[in-house]
Amino acid sequence: MQDATPSKRPPRQQRKGLTSTGVRKAASKSARSRSREFALQALYQYVVGGNDVASIDQFTRELIGFHKCDAAHYDALVHGCIEQQADLDALIAPKLDRNLGELSPIEHICMWIGAYELLHALDVPWRVVMNEAIELAKEFGGTDGHKYVNGVLDALAPALRTAEVQADLAAKNKTDHKVDNTAD
Incomplete structure (x- = not known):
């Protein structure tokens, strides 16, 4: 017999810019996100x-909706990833715990896009590249595929964007150090 008392849990709050399933709403996506x-x-x-x-x-x-994307970025990604697939795979493969052929196609492509942007889209901050690849994996990939994409790209970023990653880490350490000093 089930308890007839109603649940005391408060209703879930809607996160802005997301659908009920957690996917970003189309209206909140940038032209670059759409191109990806x-x-x-x-x-x-x-x-x-x-x-x-x-x-x-x-x-x-x-x-439908292609006109809302950054067509130049789309062209760079598609043609760049296809033309450089062997080079991108050579960067990705050493960071994997399995063979490239065992990756889901979505995870593999998300890694291609992320690696390509880390190499060639220097106007896009490395953290944005990472986040966008992870969001693609969340939206189109398997349940935990985004975690795998994150791990691989996180291992690639310091090698492909050395100065940028080091500057971010130095700034973070400086901020963390200031926070630690104020806690005493």
Whole structure:
């Protein structure tokens, strides 16, 4: 027999900019975020479907909402990841605890996008690159795939953006040190 008393738990608060499932709402996404999503979809067709780049590109550009993305960034990601896939895999593979072929296609593509941006999109801060790749994995990948993407890109970032990562860590340590001194 079940207890008839109602639950005392307060209702969940809606997080702004997210759907009820935790996915970012389309209206809150930047043009660059949208370009990453379209690039992920195009690269998925390339990796899983084996489709040629020209037909993938034409199909993707006709999708609803493509006009809201940063088309130049989309082009750079899709063509860059395809052209440099061997180099990107060479960066990623040593950070894995399994063979590249055992990765889910979504995780693999998220890592490609993240590694490509760390190498070539120097106008995008490394923490933004990491966050965007993780968000793609959360939205399109498996349950915990984003954690794996995070771990691999977190291992790559110091090697690919050495000065930027070190400057951020130094600033964080300086802030942490100030907080520790005020606690005494």
